Amino acid sequence: MTLSVVFAILFYAATLLLVVGVARKIAVYARTPAPLKIPVTPAPLTRAGVVWRMTKEVTVFRSLFFSNKWIWLFGWMFHVALALVLARHLRYFTEPVWGWVVLIQPFGKYAAFAMITGLAGLWARRFLVDRVRYISSPSDHLMLALLMAIALSGLGIKYLSHTDIIDIKAYMLGLMYFDWQPLPADGFVLLHFTLIIILMVVFPISKLLHAPGMFFAPTRTQVDNAREVRHTAGWTADSTAK
Amino acid sequence: MAKVTFDTPELKPHQETPDLPSVKPGTMQHLKTFPAKPIHNENIGYPGELVEDWQNKAVKRLGELVDGSQALRVFLDTCVKCGACTDKCHYFLGTEDPLNMPVARQDLLRSVYRRYYTFAGKHFPKLVGAKDFDKPMLDDWYNYFHQCSQCRRCSVFCPYGIDTAEISMAAREIMDSIGVGQKYCNEILAKVHVIGNNLGLPEPALVNTLEGLEEDVEEDTGVLVRFPVDQKGADVLLITPSADFFAEPHIDGLIGYGKVFHQAGISWTLSSHASEAANFSMFIGSSDNLKKTAMRIREAALELGVKRIIVGECGHAWRVAYSFWNTLIGPFDFLDPKYPAPQHIVEFTYDLIQRGALKLDKEANDHRRITFHDSCNVARASRMGNIPGGQFILPREVIKAAANHFFDMAPDTIHEKTFCCGGGGGLLTDDLMELRVKGAMPRMQALKQVVDENDVNTLVAICAICKTQFAKTLPYYQFQGDMITSLHEVVGDAIQLGTKN
Secondary structure (H helix, E strand, O other): OHHHHHHHHHHHHHHHHHHHHHHHHHHHHHHOOOOOOOOOOOOOOOHHHHHHHHHHHHHHOHHHHHHOHHHHHHHHHHHHHHHHHHHHHHHHOOOOOOHHHHHHHHHHHHHHHHHHHHHHHHHHHHHHOHHHHHHOOHHHHHHHHHHHHHHHHHHHHHHHHOOOHHHHHHHHHHHHOOOOOOOOOOHHHHHHHHHHHHHHHHHHHOHHHHHHHHHHOHHHHOOOOOOOOOOOOHHHOOOOOO | OOOOOOOOOOOOOOOOOOOOOOOOOOOOOOOOOOEOOHHHHHHOOOOOOOOOOHHHHHHHHHHHHHHHOHHHHHHHHHOOOOOOOOOOOHHHHHHOOHHHOHHHHHHHHHHHHHHHHOHHHHHOHHHHOOOOOOHHHHHHHHHHOOOOOOOOHHHHHOOOOOOHHHHHHHHHHHHHHOOOOEHHHHHHHHHHHHOOOOOOOOHHHHHHHHHHHHHHHHHHHOOOOOOOEOOOOOOEEEEOOHHHHOOOOHHHHHHHHHHHHHHHOOOEEEOOOOOOOOOOOOOOOOHHHHHHHHHHHHHHHHHHOOOEEEEOOOHHHHHHHHHHHHHHHOOOOOOOOOOOOOEEHHHHHHHHHHOOOOOEOHHHHOOOOEEEOOOHHHHHHOOOOOOOOHHHHHHHHHHHHHOOOEOOOOHHHOHHHOOOOOOOOOOOOHHHHHHHHHHHHHHHHHHHHHHHHHOOOEEEEOOHHHHHHHHHHHHHHOOOHHHEEEHHHHHHHHEOOOOOO
């Protein structure tokens, strides 16, 4: 029971750090002014056009596709698989489980392997491509190691330790409704949980900020209408000419 | 000036783009652009020499810039080191120096930002690659942020739109703020403030030059084409790079503008107060100078009482005009709302052609087999016309209306993927010749293909920096230096003066 309490406290703390940390970052990004019009052109002429531009970037990684097919392949595979795996995990947090979550369960299972393949591909590039090797810091390797370990420990729960997921679900729901339940003391579960807690904590202070950050890059989010609409912000806010 | 020897990269036969180099650390470490003298820095509002306590002052300035720029703040956080940009910079492709890979160049600044402004960098610097701002770091900043032409090609390919230009501008502003300026940019900026143009050409000399030009054109064509200065009440104020007043091939472009105005019967004027379209303040990321330099144009337009402002062939100037003028010196409510403010000379000529108001004789250009170089600031930081990508369409349509033989270079090297000429961003100085020649290589490779396969003999550009850079670097690659041509020279040659439209 001690373990259950320790992890409960850690999960609450990590959730708080993640939510507050990312919310704070988003607020700072949103509040920092963009004094000049700097969309990378050709850029959309309307707000709706910008939404479409960003939709393509977020869903199919458009720029990356035209940039480098290998990074795109591994990166996109990883992110889509991660999305599926996360969606699949919703069944541990919902009762009754939502219909669409039930539907995607089989895909989520295979997605774990796609996720690992994507991560392995990205990691291999950090060793094999001299340009990418040159720009990699220890933290870049550690991040991949962390994600890889999360995926592998998850597979360990499913295929090696055969932990009763009913107990895990009871534990997670207990956390959510402040009605704590015992945590199945299985090695893979504890490892999986520990790594996820680490990921949640480092999210707001690491390059994982690319997820919220990309929505605030003026080069992609600004409308190309500099001549039509007078834009002022920050140091240009007081720049109305005499 | 010390004679620097270096090898010009070799071009490959029948190849659209250069081979991917392997990284060779330190190959460009030696290249240090001439530092500004104290007077150059002071003239534009910066300390003359390296200040006391420069580390802390630089770090503080970095913090201020990040607080004032959403782009900078987001770009410093979001890079995941995926490597997509690593093979996109013309300077990396030409020099093989890994610090010329966009992400590595950014990291020179990002590592300092992390060290002083992030939790991870303050407490675990080694882990996240955070570094102190010390003398070796300052030296690397000076050398490598002056090996970036701020062309934005990397940004096109970045999954997060990170623009190295913004980071390199910030780095130069920080260095200027502690008294470490570059001679080329800072000296030129002072000339603009004091005399009115980059070349330091005073008003009487400008008037003389233009009178001489009128005589030359009249001798050549038998028609008096006016090149007016400070003519109050003219319809159009033309703001053009001062290189147009006498450099080759720029001046032939100016003659072309004059012929277009003449044929269209639209009155126009240059301004001695604002006899310069260029605004090098952008290159050094100086907001004060950017606004001050731009303000001359508003003053000139009001003083002369014009109805429209048209900008001549200049890449970064068109970025400043198109993207920044409305913000910095607008609103343009005193101009005729029927026309975009400002308007590019290519938009103006294109509209005339569309309306049938400009008769062009294509055969006059039959000796030319033309390709077009998209200048980076026009391609990736502005627009022409009313649809996205108009900046690619309009110049090509104008060329095709004025000439019979046009051939585009390889798709991966034009439009928004265009390779920089190698001389942009405040690097068009002889002390950086090695960088300029090597950085031109990717463009030269694409050019070689159309020269070999389509017998192209004319490289058209609409940027004063591109024109000067190509005139100088083409011969290094066994091309004729004079194959670089102003777009409006091609137009001008096709105009039959004296005929009725």
